[in-house]
Amino acid sequence: MAYIEVRNVSxxxxxxxxxxxxxxxxVLDDISFEVEKGEFVCLLGFSGCGKSTLLNMLAGFEKPTKGTVSIDGEEVKKPSAKYITIFxxxxxxxxxxxxxxxxxxxENKNISREEREQAAQKYLELVGLKGLEQQFPSQLSGGxxxxxxxxRGLxxxxxxxxxxxxFGALDPITRNKLQGDLLTIVKEQKKTVIFVTHDIEEAVYLADRVFVMQANPGKIQKIYEVKIQRPRDRNSNGFSMYRAAVYNKLFSIKEANIEYMI
Amino acid sequence: MKTVIYTIASFAVTLALWELAVLAGDFDSALFPAPQDVAKAFGEIVANGTLYDGIAASMLRFVIGYLISVVAGIALGLLIGNVNVLFRLTNPVVQMIRPIAPVAWMPFIVLLIGIGDAPAIVIIFLAGFFPVLLTTARGVHSVDTTYLKVASNYGISRLKTVFGIILPAAFPQIANSLHIALGSAWIFLVSGEMVGTQSGLGYMIIDARNNLRPDILLATMIVIGGIGFVLDFLIGKFEKKVLTHYGVY
Incomplete structure (x- = not known):
């Protein structure tokens, strides 16, 4: 039995x-897939393909109309602190x-204040923000x-x-830096990641597998297993090959749809 | 600095026009006093203590009425904002009661509970309550859904979500309603005191009219304006502080 199982979800x-x-x-039509523990999966598609809706159902914020989502053998019915969503x-x-x-x-865990503060400090340092403890969000950059x-999630x-x-609201330089840091952190902490994006390069850089989605209704069109060694070089031939393949898939989907709609 | 100059100029021009109106107009000087007469009357009511007593009586009613309206408005606003059934059940009646001027309640309240402090306090309460209630409920409704998702994701209880996330998230809007409520409560305080009380700034206006002392009447009006101005300034500072804290500015 796989770690995350999505069965015939509409x-x-x-x-x-x-x-x-x-x-x-x-919005979503009969989607099924499995994700193994420790995998990094990117859901890639245009706006309106239902990728965020799919994520919301995995996270328990929404219920499927049909089908089931289960994690670790248990059906997902509501959000849980075992699975944290980053918005x-x-x-x-x-x-x-x-x-x-x-x-x-x-705060609602049964731990002492010292432990809480130590944990906060540890993860603050992990994400490279040491010294900014007392700042308010409005004083920080988007990154x-x-x-x-x-x-906070970790x-x-x-x-x-x-x-x-x-990373959709960040400038390209900050985005690249955060992508690298995210990979280091989640590989070190052995987290499973489901990552929604509409940025092809981001998906190819981050993912073990890229799920390319189509819209109207939302379906998974093709799954690419990205077999490039990490750390990945965005300018390598292998990287360009995957990027081109995903690009062609994504845009041929779109063209097919336009023809269909006419 | 420029603001100060403009403020002084603004008052100076007003005083000059007033003086001109008195000189040029064909009014009985006993009925239309000049600025210096009003200043003299101001000195008189300060010296004999009636102004102090009036301000004290008014401020007491104001503070009580305003605080009750704020506490009740925020508490009930949080309740109806979070429980949709209650909101839909109360909203139609609230929308119908809200446009009734607080002063229109006066005769009814006086008949019901008699004269004294209570009617004036009720009027102030009515003036402050509805803006705070509706803004709080609206503020709750417009809380960013991401915050609610975060709360449920981290397993934060309903009660903690209401007071720890929804209330602070809606607080910039609530602070704005406190500002508006303060202004209208102060305006209606005077009308409340003009009927059914024997003390306070509103009563001083009626009393001055009865004694044919328009100089005291105008001096009292200026005091009312001055206090309203100061209150507005203070709560404006409070509001700005809140907004800064919440990163709006």
Whole structure:
């Protein structure tokens, strides 16, 4: 039995259209896949392909209309601190300083204040923000804020990180740096990562496997196993080959859809 | 520095126009006092202690009424904001009661509980309560869903989520409603005191009218404006501090 199992998952949303009639949008269609413990998987697709919806169901924020999601043999019914989601806009509490933000998930655990502070300090240093304990989120750059969110997630020692376009709002240089640091951290801490992105290079750089998704309705079109040694060189031939292959797949999907719609 | 100059100029021009109106107008000087007469009357009510007593009585009612409205408004706003059934159940009635001017409640309240401090306090409460209630509920509704996801992800209890995440997240909006509520509560304090009380700044205005002392009347009006200005300034500072703390500025 695989660690994460997604079985025949479909998701419909009810929307009210312009004429005021309820209509059903078929967002995800009969998706099945498995992920092994310690894997780094990227869900790659255009906006509207349902990749974030899929992630939300894995994380327990939403329920599938059909099918089941199970992790470690248990069906996912609600969110759990065993699986932490990292959001694109960080979700830091602006009224708490960096240290207090990292301690958030530890506050309802039965541990002493000293232990909590030690844990916060440890993960703050792990993400490279030592010295910024007392700063407030608004005083930090976007990259630093996402580092705080990652530290907050790691502090509760989750088994899985669900990441919803976490670097999508960052400039390219910061994004590259964070991608490298994220890989180092999750490999060292042996986390399983499901990472949603629409950036092909990001997916090829990070993932053990890239799931290329198509839209209307959302499906997994193809799974690429990226067999490039780490640390990966973005300018190597192997890297370019994967990037080209994923690119062609992604855009031929789009062209096919356009033809279909005409 | 420029602000100071403009402020002084603003008052100077107003005083000059006032003086001009008195000189040029064909009013009885007993009915339309000049600025210096009002200044003299101000000295009089300061010296004989009536101004101090009036301010003390008004401020007491104001503080009580405003605090009750703030506490009740935030508490009930959090409740109806978080429990959708309660919100949908109360909102129609609240929307209908809200446009009724607090002063319109006065005769009813006086008949019900008699004259004294209570009617004025009720008026201040009514003036402050609805803006705080509705803004708090709206603030709860507009809390970034990411925060709620974070709370459920980390297994934070419902109660802790309400007070530890939703309330602080909505607080910048609530602080703004406290600002608005303070202004309208102060405005309605005076109307409340003009009916059914025997003390306070509102009563001083009625009393001055009855004694045909428009100089005292205008002096009292200026004091009311001055206090309102200071209160607004203070809560504006508070609001700005809140917003800075929450990283809005």
């Amino acid at each position: 998701k419909d949303f009810k929307r009210r259209n312009a004429e005021g009639k309820d209509s059903t949008i078929h 694109q806009h960080y979700g830091l509490l602006p009224w708490r300083n960096v240290k207090k933000n990292i301690e958030l998930g530890l 630093q804020q996402q580092r705080v969110a990652i530290a 502090a509760v020692n989750p088994e899985i990180l669900f990441m919803d376009e976490p």
